[in-house]
Amino acid sequence: MASKPRTLYQKIWDAHVVERRDDGTCLVFIDRHLVHEVTSPQAFEALRLAGREVRRPDLTLAVPDHNVPTTPRMAADGTRIPIDDPQSAQQLAALERNVEQFGIRYFGATAKEQGIVHVVGPEQGFSLPGATIVCGDSHTACHGGIGALAFGIGTSEVEHVLATQTLLLTPSRTMEVRVEGELGPGVTPKDLILHIIGVIGTAGGTGHVIEYRGRVFEEMSVEGRLTVSNMSIEAGARAGLIAPDDSVFDYLKGRPLAPQGEDLDAAVDYWRTLRTDEGAEFDKSITILARDVEPTVTWGTSPEDVVPIGGTVPDPADFADPSKQDAARKSLDYMGLTPGTSMRDIAVENIFIGSCTNSRIEDLRAAAKVLRGRKIANGIRWAIVVPGSGLVKLQAEAEGLDKVFTDAGLEWREPGCSACLGMNPDKVPMGERCASTSNRNFVGRQGPGSRTHLVSPAMAAAAAVTGRLTDVRELEGELQA
Numbered sequence: 001m002a003s004k005p006r007t008l009y010q011k012i013w014d015a016h017v018v019e020r021r022d023d024g025t026c027l028v029f030i031d032r033h034l035v036h037e038v039t040s041p042q043a044f045e046a047l048r049l050a051g052r053e054v055r056r057p058d059l060t061l062a063v064p065d066h067n068v069p070t071t072p073r074m075a076a077d078g079t080r081i082p083i084d085d086p087q088s089a090q091q092l093a094a095l096e097r098n099v100e101q102f103g104i105r106y107f108g109a110t111a112k113e114q115g116i117v118h119v120v121g122p123e124q125g126f127s128l129p130g131a132t133i134v135c136g137d138s139h140t141a142c143h144g145g146i147g148a149l150a151f152g153i154g155t156s157e158v159e160h161v162l163a164t165q166t167l168l169l170t171p172s173r174t175m176e177v178r179v180e181g182e183l184g185p186g187v188t189p190k191d192l193i194l195h196i197i198g199v200i201g202t203a204g205g206t207g208h209v210i211e212y213r214g215r216v217f218e219e220m221s222v223e224g225r226l227t228v229s230n231m232s233i234e235a236g237a238r239a240g241l242i243a244p245d246d247s248v249f250d251y252l253k254g255r256p257l258a259p260q261g262e263d264l265d266a267a268v269d270y271w272r273t274l275r276t277d278e279g280a281e282f283d284k285s286i287t288i289l290a291r292d293v294e295p296t297v298t299w300g301t302s303p304e305d306v307v308p309i310g311g312t313v314p315d316p317a318d319f320a321d322p323s324k325q326d327a328a329r330k331s332l333d334y335m336g337l338t339p340g341t342s343m344r345d346i347a348v349e350n351i352f353i354g355s356c357t358n359s360r361i362e363d364l365r366a367a368a369k370v371l372r373g374r375k376i377a378n379g380i381r382w383a384i385v386v387p388g389s390g391l392v393k394l395q396a397e398a399e400g401l402d403k404v405f406t407d408a409g410l411e412w413r414e415p416g417c418s419a420c421l422g423m424n425p426d427k428v429p430m431g432e433r434c435a436s437t438s439n440r441n442f443v444g445r446q447g448p449g450s451r452t453h454l455v456s457p458a459m460a461a462a463a464a465v466t467g468r469l470t471d472v473r474e475l476e477g478e479l480q481a
């Protein structure tokens with residue numbers, strides 16, 4: 001008898017269940033555990049108190065990213081520049097102590113491989129298709145872009161994984177987001193995922209693992225897939241998935257921690273089976289038409305508050321749901337915006353190009369393409385480009401992109417989470433606006449009183465040039481009829 005058709009999620013899940021319990025929970029094997037400084041200290045401390053070891057240090061990789069300043073970390077004489085903020089310095093020191101004591105692979109603040117944990121994982125070939133990947137961080141969903149089942153966990157679960165390399169989980173429901181057709185010129189993976197979140201809402205994926213399907217994703221670069229999957233969590237989903245294919249296998253070839261030679265060939269044979277079977281059913285399914293997607297920006301304080309760049313600030317009264325009306329009013333008040341204002345008339349003072357959503361080499365190339373030969377507008381007070389890792393930084397420098405940015409008047413920084421969230425010195429001043437390539441526009445996210453407009457790297461670059469939210473297609477001379 002032929003076996004029942006399964007979704008990609010179900011295949012990965014089934015391959016990792018160690019034990020099914022009567023109450024429906026399952027003990028699941030975890031292939032890869034990423035660790036950063038924010039959510040790990042108590043977990044290590046608990047292990048220490050219990051006298052336990054890390055079960056599989058070989059499957060664990062740690063890197064500091066949230067608290068590191070993005071200004072130079074090493075003095076000319078090769079000594080480390082101390083971190084000013086005592087709490088950040090303490091977080092980093094704790095991580096260093098923990099990785100040393102427990103024997104965990106570590107890329108420290110001055111290593112060239114250091115970077116944002118979700119950039120480093122795929123880049124090193126540590127994150128692999130079909131793997132279960134966890135990290136004490138909600139944007140672990142990112143790694144679903146290469147076909148891994150990857151999700152964020154809490155600190156007590158971090159401890160559980162460190163101690164046992166397993167987790168007790170309940171299966172998720174499955175959701176298909178099918179995108180039909182092709183994206184137009186100037187429309188990027190970031191615009192697509194912002195649009196999708198606008199359609200399904202921040203609760204649309206709750207309890208589900210989303211699989212993104214359709215030709216758009218098959219033709220999308222691996223970097224773009226990581227961008228899309230990264231923001232699955234902003235749609236409420238547990239994780240995102242895109243079926244791995246040759247682009248992913250080619251991307252992983254030769255990466256230091258990926259399988260090599262015959263091992264890689266064997267792995268690829270298995271990875272090719274990781275596709276949703278014909279006839280497999282999803283619990284929920286939605287279809288998006290790619291031609292409906294424009295360069296997209298947010299107007300409010302939730303990632304679902306999106307509008308095409310050609311649109312206007314919405315009127316709260318136009319929302320059907322009274323709670324949405326109320327939320328929109330509060331958002332507009334916080335954002336200092338008036339209904340009916342054209343999005344293209346909104347001036348910004350700050351530009352942030354970075355974060356685990358958009359700091360890979362392709363993102364920097366897209367921003368540099370717009371900025372080449374141009375200058376940032378007078379009204380821009382602060383504009384920074386923060387590569388996702390030291391290796392992205394080196395690659396960008398080899399391509400001369402750093403020069404394009406600095407010639408245009410932007411600052412070129414060291415890798416880290418930076419202004420994506422206010423846990424390090426990079427903050428947007430109170431009451432000021434930022435065109436940001438990050439993933440969250442929450443109240444106070446980029447610093448107390450900061451106002452965030454989420455955009456793609458090309459759109460952030462365009463805003464830098466004009467000093468206001470701008471349709472990048474105009475700058476690229478690609479404005480469509």
Ligand SMILES: CC(C)[C@H](C(=O)O)[C@@H](O)C(=O)O
Nearest residue numbers: 038039066136137138139421
């Ligand atoms: C600090 C960390 C726990 C947090 C997360 O879980 O996502 C951060 O990365 C974020 O993006 O808000």
Ligand code: SF4
Nearest residue numbers: 139355356417420421
């Ligand atoms: S870059 Fe931003 S979203 Fe990503 S892990 Fe860091 S703080 Fe979280």
